[in-house]
Amino acid sequence: MENQPEQNSNSRKNSNVIYFLIVVVVALLGTDVYLYYQKRGTDEKVVYQNDEKTRLQTELDSLEAQIQQVNSSKTKLTADMIAKNDSLQTKIKYLRVQLAKGKLTAAELSKAQEDVKQLRYFVTKYTADLEELKKQNASLTTERDTLKTNLATVSTKATSLEAENKDLNTKVQVGSALKTSGMTAVSYKVKDNGKESTNDKAKNVKKLKINFTVVNNTIATQGMHDIYVRVIDPAGNLITQDDSGTFSADAQDLQFTYKTSIEYKNDDTSYTIDWLNPTAFQKGAYTVILYADGFTMGKTTVTLR
Incomplete structure (x- = not known):
């Protein structure tokens, strides 16, 4: 009977160890789960950043190709249009350098997205302005050709009138000569x-x-x-x-x-x-x-x- 209290004491000690081990295991499992989800979130962010960088670079390629296409026409650019073209090309180069960095912070990525968005607007406006300039040039060319035609017609009429006038003067001179x-x-x-x-x-x-x-x-x-x-x-x-x-x-x-x-x-x-x-x-x-x-x-x- 005297050994029973000692057995009960040992039993309680063993239970406490077990509980402690259970707590430790649960804590370790929680830490692993936390680290897993944190790593997963980080990986997802990296994947998102890489995908977004690729998308932005692709859009820059598209915008640059659009600029080159509209510039390939033989339309003579005004000084203002040339300045806009140079500015767009400089902006594209700058954004390419930014996107080429190894990692971008969320703020940097957000700024790059906004810059590309603004660039898209300016390229669209530049393209529209150039198309309008081409229309104006075409209209001016038509007006010039019309003026040339009218000038040629007037010149022909003037030559004809001059010949008629000369012929008339000759007739007058002949008619007014003494006989x-x-x-x-x-x-x-x-x-x-x-x-x-x-x-x-x-x-x-x-x-x-x-x-x-x-x-x-x-x-x-x-x-x-x-x-x-x-x-x-x-x-x-x-x-x-x-x-x-x-x-x-x-x-x-x-x-x-x-x-x-x-x-x-x-x-x-x-x-x-x-x-x-x-x-x-x-x-x-x-x-x-x-x-x-x-x-x-x-x-x-x-x-x-």
Whole structure:
């Protein structure tokens, strides 16, 4: 009977040890579970960060490709567009450097996400602005081509009008030029005392009297007109003097034999031009041609025997 209390005491000690061991085991199990879930959470965070970094890098690739695509067009960028493009490229490079870091804190990852979001907005706006610029350039090109066409049309019309005006001026000049009526050339003998008489013998003739009437012309300018005389001998040579000059008529430059002037009044006035031959007359036909206002005025011949 005396051993029973001792046995009971040992039994209680054993129970306490067991309880202690149970508590220790439970505590260890709790710690393992905590560490497991903590590690699991950390692993999940790492996986999430890696996945998010990959997604952001992929989006940067997409945004950069989008920028390159819109820049590949031949649209000439404005200074503002060039500055925006440079800014976007710089931002992409910066974000690539940030995402290339081994680990990102939650704050850094959040900032990278926000930066990419803003970058996406700016790239979208940049693309829209460039498309608008392309439309404006296309519109300007169309306007330029239209202006070129209109200018060519106006130029053609101007050339046509200029030609018509030139033709009209020519017609006016031709129409306003003086023309002779009843033009004759009469040969004269001149005596030493100055007395004149008609004569058709070449050896006696000293001068020609060129007689003519100017045809009435309402568009001809009244007043003084230069008259150029050309006398061609029987051999076909133009008779000239040392002071003979040149003039323009019938679209060519000609040398004259004699030059004088008449006053035109559009009143059927008759005119006479006296011409003394500086050399001896020859037998044959002499041709006399008058010019005024750049055109042939009249023509006649006189024959000497």
